Amino acid sequence: MSRTLIAILVLLSIAWAEQHVHAAQAADRPNVILILTDDQGYGDVGVHGNEQIRTPHIDRFTREGVDLTRFYCSPVCAPTRASLMTGRYYYRSGVIHTSRGGAKMAGENVTIAELLQQSGYKTGIFGKWHLGDTYPMRPQDQGFGESLVHKSGGIGQTPDRPNSYFDSRLWHNGEAVTEQGYCTDVFFRAATEFIEQNRDAPFFVYLPTNAPHTPLEIDAKYVTPYRTMGLADTTARVYGMVENIDDNLGKLLSRLDQLKLRENTIVLFIGDNGPQQKRYTAGLRGRKSWSYEGGIRVPCFVQWKGRYAGGRELDSIAAHIDLLPTLLDACGVKIPKNLDGTSIVPLLAGKTEADDERTLFFQCHRGLAPRPFQNCAVVTQQYKLVGYPGTFSKEDLDTSGEPQLELYDLTKDAAEQTDLADEHPDVVAKLRSAYQRWFEDVRATRRFRPGLVKIDGSRENPMTLCRYQDGNYRDGSPHGWTVEIVQGGRFALSVDRGELTGPGDVHVDWQGRTQTQSVAADANRALFDLPAGEGVIDIWFQQQGKERVVVSDNGIAGNVIVETVATPKKNARRPNVLFILTDDQRPDTIRALGNSHIQTPHLDALVRRGTSFTRAMCANPICTPSRAEILSGRSSFENGVLDFGGKIDPNLVLWPQAMQQAGYETWYVGKWHNDGRPPTRGYTDTLGLFTGGGSKWYKEQTDWKGQKVTGYRAWIFQSGDGKTKYPERGVGLTPDISEKFADAAIELIGRKTDKPFFLHLNFTAPHDPLFLTPGFEKTYDPKKIPLPKNFLPQHPFDHGNSKGRDEILLPFPRTPEIVQQTIAVYYSVISHLDLQVGRILRALEESGQAENTIVVFSSDHGLGVGSHGLRGKQNMYEHTINVPMIFAGPGIARGETKNAQVYLRDLYPTLCELSGVETPKTVRAKSFAGVLRGEIEEVHPFGVGYFRDKQRMIRTDRWKLISYPQIERMQLFDLENDPHELRDLSADPERQGVVANLRGKLEDWQRSVDDPLVRKQSKR
Structure with missing residues (x-):
C-alpha cells in the first residue's frame, strides 16, 4: 500500500x-x-x-x-x-x-x-x-x-399598550410580531418547535x-x-x-x-x-x-x-x-x-x-435606594429572621432606628405564627449580623446602580425609552433616563405627548446642555445632534407658553422613540490611549505628589495637567499576577495567575483584544512577563519586548554596588514579525534600557495610521538590579536622603517572604546607610525614567495627537526599600500595594486629586468606557470613569490584597487588616491616624469589633472568588 x-x-x-x-x-x-x-x-x-x-x-x-x-x-x-x-x-x-x-x-x-x-x-x-x-x-x-x-x-x-393575552403583540428576535392564539399556548408551541428543530x-x-x-x-x-x-x-x-x-x-x-x-x-x-x-x-x-x-x-x-x-x-x-x-x-x-x-x-x-449551616437572604421593596432590613428575610435550615414585613411599597420607610425584626423556627412553625425573637436573642443577633454583612457586600458590588441603557444605532435602531419601566424615579416622579450614547451623532426623538395638544417644543437636557426644537400641533418628532457620553438624559414635550407637565402614572405618555439618523464623519475617531506602566515604583516617588527629595519634572507636569489618585492599589504585589490582572480585568483568583508561571485563562477577552476588536491599533513595548507573547494576546505589533522572568545572564553585568547580577532572562527587541530590532542578544537589563523602550514607543507614535492606537508601554525601571543610569550617577547624595518614616532594621516577624529573592538583596539587619544608598540609586533610576517619559510626551505633542490621546501613568506595585525592614514588594503595606496613578488627556480634569480606592485591574473597564469601547462580559473589574468625571466618589467600599497563601488584606477608608494565615497572626492599622502603619492595634480590646467586621468582609470576599485559603479553612 x-x-x-x-x-x-x-x-x-x-x-x-x-x-x-x-x-x-x-x-x-x-x-x-x-x-x-x-x-x-x-x-x-x-x-x-x-x-x-x-x-x-x-x-x-x-x-x-x-x-x-x-x-x-x-x-x-x-x-x-x-x-x-x-x-x-x-x-x-x-x-x-x-x-x-x-x-x-x-x-x-x-x-x-x-x-x-x-x-x-x-x-x-x-x-x-x-x-x-x-x-x-x-x-x-x-x-x-x-x-x-x-x-x-x-x-x-407599558410600553406595549394596548395588548391582550389573546393574539398578543410579541417580539421575535427583536422584531414586533402578532401571534395568533392564547399567549401561554403560543409560548409552549414556539418552545416545542424550537426543541424539534434542535x-x-x-x-x-x-x-x-x-x-x-x-x-x-x-x-x-x-x-x-x-x-x-x-x-x-x-x-x-x-x-x-x-x-x-x-x-x-x-x-x-x-x-x-x-x-x-x-x-x-x-x-x-x-x-x-x-x-x-x-x-x-x-x-x-x-x-x-x-x-x-x-x-x-x-x-x-x-x-x-x-x-x-x-x-x-x-x-x-x-x-x-x-x-x-x-x-x-x-x-x-x-x-x-x-x-x-x-x-x-x-x-x-x-x-x-441538607446543609444546616447555609444561610439565604431575600429582600425587595420599591425605590432605587434599598434600605437595611426593609422587607427582608434571612433563612436557614431551622430559623428565619424577618425584617419590617409588609413594607414592600413604602418608599419612605424610616429604618434609621432599631430594626423591626421577627424570628421563626420553620421546622416547627412553617406558618410563622410564633415570633421567637425575645426568646432567642442570640439567634437574632447571629442572623442580624449575617444580614448586615450580606447587605454591605451586595451594596458594594455596584452601589445599587440599575443597568445602563446604551444608545447604539448599530445594535438597536430605533429604540424606545420607556418612562415607567426605564426612567429614573425619585419621590414617585420620573427624572429622565441614565444612558450611554455610544457614538455621538444626529438623532430623531419622538415623544409620546399623551393628552398634550397644540404646538410646542421638544426639549433635550444632555451633558449639561439643553436643546429645544419646536414642533407643530400634529407632530412630536425633532432632530438633535448629541455627543457621545454617559449620564442622565431628559427628554420631554412642553406646550408653548405653559409649564412642563410631568407624568408619573404607568401609561405610555412621555415615552421616547430614539432613532439614530446619522453618526459622525468617518474621520472622527476614538481617543488614542497611551498606557505607561513602570515596575516596582512606590507611590511616594513623584515630586508633585509630595516628595520634595526626588526630581521628576516631566511626571510633575503630567500631574498638573491631569488627575491623580492617592489610593490606587495593586492587589497582588508580584510582577506577573499584577500584570495579568491589568490585562484581564479580573482578580488573580478569577484569571488563573496567582503567582509566577500562572497562565491567563484562555477564555478571557484581554484588554488589547477588546481594543483591537473596536478598531484600535494595539502596540506593545517593554516588559511582558506573562505566558504567551503579546502578538498572541491581542497586540497588532510588538516593537520592543523584554520577556521578563528568571534565568541566567548570557553576558555578565554588575549593579551599582559592583556585584554580579543574576536572575533575569535576556531581553531582546523585536517587531511583531519576529525580526530583531536591536541585534545584541543576551545583554540583559542595561543602564540605558529605559531609553531603548522610549525609542520604540516614539517610533510607534510616529507611525501614520487611520486607526486610533492603544500603546501599552512597560518600563522595567525602577526594578532591580539598580544600575547607575547615564547622566544621573551623582544626582542624589545618600546622606541627604531621609529614611522612610517607617524604617526598621528588620521586619518584626516572618511575613512569608523574609528569605525571598527581593529581601536578600540587602543585608540583615538593614542599616540607615545601606537604605539611604539604595534609595539614592532608586531615585536616580526614576529620574532617568522620568526623562524618557518626557521624551515620549514631547513626541506625542509633535505628532499632533496629544489632544486626542488619553495618557495613563502607573506602576505594577510599590516596594519596601527599607520601610518596615523590607526591601521587596511581597507585602501588604501602603508603600507596596499603593501605586502612582495619573490620568491626563481629553475629558480629564486638570490638577485634581482623587481619593477613591481603585485597583489596577479597574484600568481595563475604565479606559474602555473613556474610549467608547464596549467592556467584554468576562471583565469583573469596575470602571471608575464616573470618578474621573466627578459623578461619583467611590467604586469600591473596600480593597482586598493577597500574596500567595501567606498574606491577605482588607482596607477601608480608615482601617486596614492584614492576615498572615500561615502563622495565625494579624495586624490592624488606623490609616487616618497612623498612615505609616507603625502601631498594630489588632490586640487592642477596644478594636475587636473592627477586627471582626473586617474579617467577616474579607472572608465573604474570599468566598466570592473561591480563594483556596477559605476552602482549606472550611474543610477543617
Whole structure:
C-alpha cells in the first residue's frame, strides 16, 4: 500500500473518530427545559394539598420527580429572574425591583444562557423576560439565540399598550410580531418547535410564562368549572390559567417522549414568587411582595429521568441563585467563581443531605435606594429572621432606628405564627449580623446602580425609552433616563405627548446642555445632534407658553422613540490611549505628589495637567499576577495567575483584544512577563519586548554596588514579525534600557495610521538590579536622603517572604546607610525614567495627537526599600500595594486629586468606557470613569490584597487588616491616624469589633472568588 493512500486512510479515520466523539459528547450532555410561571404560589398545585385546582400533569410530574419543598425565590418578578439568570443575588445585577427604572439587568452580567451557548448549546426563551427591553439588556444580548417575548413585566403593560393575552403583540428576535392564539399556548408551541428543530444538539429552553399574572385573561372554558365551585372570580381565573399551563406541560412532556428526548432532558417547573391575590397557600403566611413564606417559598419540581430517582421530597433549603450553578454542573460546564448560589446536583442525586449551616437572604421593596432590613428575610435550615414585613411599597420607610425584626423556627412553625425573637436573642443577633454583612457586600458590588441603557444605532435602531419601566424615579416622579450614547451623532426623538395638544417644543437636557426644537400641533418628532457620553438624559414635550407637565402614572405618555439618523464623519475617531506602566515604583516617588527629595519634572507636569489618585492599589504585589490582572480585568483568583508561571485563562477577552476588536491599533513595548507573547494576546505589533522572568545572564553585568547580577532572562527587541530590532542578544537589563523602550514607543507614535492606537508601554525601571543610569550617577547624595518614616532594621516577624529573592538583596539587619544608598540609586533610576517619559510626551505633542490621546501613568506595585525592614514588594503595606496613578488627556480634569480606592485591574473597564469601547462580559473589574468625571466618589467600599497563601488584606477608608494565615497572626492599622502603619492595634480590646467586621468582609470576599485559603479553612 502506498504511503499516500495510508496517509489518506489515517486522516479519514481521525475525522471519523472526531465526528463520533463530538456526537457522543453532544449526546452525553443533557438538554434543559426551565419552566418559570408567574405569580403561581406554593399552594397553586394539587400535589401541595389544593383539592380544588386541577393540575394532573404537574402532579404526576412531581410524583415522578423531585419536589424541593423548601425552594425560595425573591418575593416579586424581576429580582427572581435576575438571580435565576446570573446565579447571584439580584442586587448585584442592576435589578432593584420591578418597574420605574428598577428592572434593568446590567449588560455586563453573564447569564446561564451565555454560558451554555458558549459551550455549544442552542438557547431559546419563550415568554416573559422582564430584565430590560433595550440594548444591552434584551434576551438576544444576553445569550439567547432565539427569543419570543413580550416587553416589560406583563402583556398589556407599558410600553406595549394596548395588548391582550389573546393574539398578543410579541417580539421575535427583536422584531414586533402578532401571534395568533392564547399567549401561554403560543409560548409552549414556539418552545416545542424550537426543541424539534434542535433535537440533535443540546438545547436550553427557558419558558417563563406570564400566566397566571394579571390581567387575569383566560378562555371561559377554563374559568367556568371553578366559578361553579363557588370560588371568587380572581381565584377562578388564576386556577383556570394554571390549568391551561398544566395542559401545555402535558403536551410538551408527551412530545419529548415521542422525540425520545425525555431520558436525557432536565425539566424544571418553578414559580417566581407567591400568589398576588388571596387564596389557598398550603398554610403559608403572606403572599407576593411579602418576605413571609407565602411570598418567597415556591413550587419547584425537577425531573431528569435518566439520572434522578423520582418520588422524593427534599426539605433542604435552596434558592433561585442555585439554578445556574446546578444546571452548569449537570451539563458539564465550568461554573464561574463569583456566584452566590451553589450546585445542588449532589442533593438532587441523593448523594448529600441538607446543609444546616447555609444561610439565604431575600429582600425587595420599591425605590432605587434599598434600605437595611426593609422587607427582608434571612433563612436557614431551622430559623428565619424577618425584617419590617409588609413594607414592600413604602418608599419612605424610616429604618434609621432599631430594626423591626421577627424570628421563626420553620421546622416547627412553617406558618410563622410564633415570633421567637425575645426568646432567642442570640439567634437574632447571629442572623442580624449575617444580614448586615450580606447587605454591605451586595451594596458594594455596584452601589445599587440599575443597568445602563446604551444608545447604539448599530445594535438597536430605533429604540424606545420607556418612562415607567426605564426612567429614573425619585419621590414617585420620573427624572429622565441614565444612558450611554455610544457614538455621538444626529438623532430623531419622538415623544409620546399623551393628552398634550397644540404646538410646542421638544426639549433635550444632555451633558449639561439643553436643546429645544419646536414642533407643530400634529407632530412630536425633532432632530438633535448629541455627543457621545454617559449620564442622565431628559427628554420631554412642553406646550408653548405653559409649564412642563410631568407624568408619573404607568401609561405610555412621555415615552421616547430614539432613532439614530446619522453618526459622525468617518474621520472622527476614538481617543488614542497611551498606557505607561513602570515596575516596582512606590507611590511616594513623584515630586508633585509630595516628595520634595526626588526630581521628576516631566511626571510633575503630567500631574498638573491631569488627575491623580492617592489610593490606587495593586492587589497582588508580584510582577506577573499584577500584570495579568491589568490585562484581564479580573482578580488573580478569577484569571488563573496567582503567582509566577500562572497562565491567563484562555477564555478571557484581554484588554488589547477588546481594543483591537473596536478598531484600535494595539502596540506593545517593554516588559511582558506573562505566558504567551503579546502578538498572541491581542497586540497588532510588538516593537520592543523584554520577556521578563528568571534565568541566567548570557553576558555578565554588575549593579551599582559592583556585584554580579543574576536572575533575569535576556531581553531582546523585536517587531511583531519576529525580526530583531536591536541585534545584541543576551545583554540583559542595561543602564540605558529605559531609553531603548522610549525609542520604540516614539517610533510607534510616529507611525501614520487611520486607526486610533492603544500603546501599552512597560518600563522595567525602577526594578532591580539598580544600575547607575547615564547622566544621573551623582544626582542624589545618600546622606541627604531621609529614611522612610517607617524604617526598621528588620521586619518584626516572618511575613512569608523574609528569605525571598527581593529581601536578600540587602543585608540583615538593614542599616540607615545601606537604605539611604539604595534609595539614592532608586531615585536616580526614576529620574532617568522620568526623562524618557518626557521624551515620549514631547513626541506625542509633535505628532499632533496629544489632544486626542488619553495618557495613563502607573506602576505594577510599590516596594519596601527599607520601610518596615523590607526591601521587596511581597507585602501588604501602603508603600507596596499603593501605586502612582495619573490620568491626563481629553475629558480629564486638570490638577485634581482623587481619593477613591481603585485597583489596577479597574484600568481595563475604565479606559474602555473613556474610549467608547464596549467592556467584554468576562471583565469583573469596575470602571471608575464616573470618578474621573466627578459623578461619583467611590467604586469600591473596600480593597482586598493577597500574596500567595501567606498574606491577605482588607482596607477601608480608615482601617486596614492584614492576615498572615500561615502563622495565625494579624495586624490592624488606623490609616487616618497612623498612615505609616507603625502601631498594630489588632490586640487592642477596644478594636475587636473592627477586627471582626473586617474579617467577616474579607472572608465573604474570599468566598466570592473561591480563594483556596477559605476552602482549606472550611474543610477543617
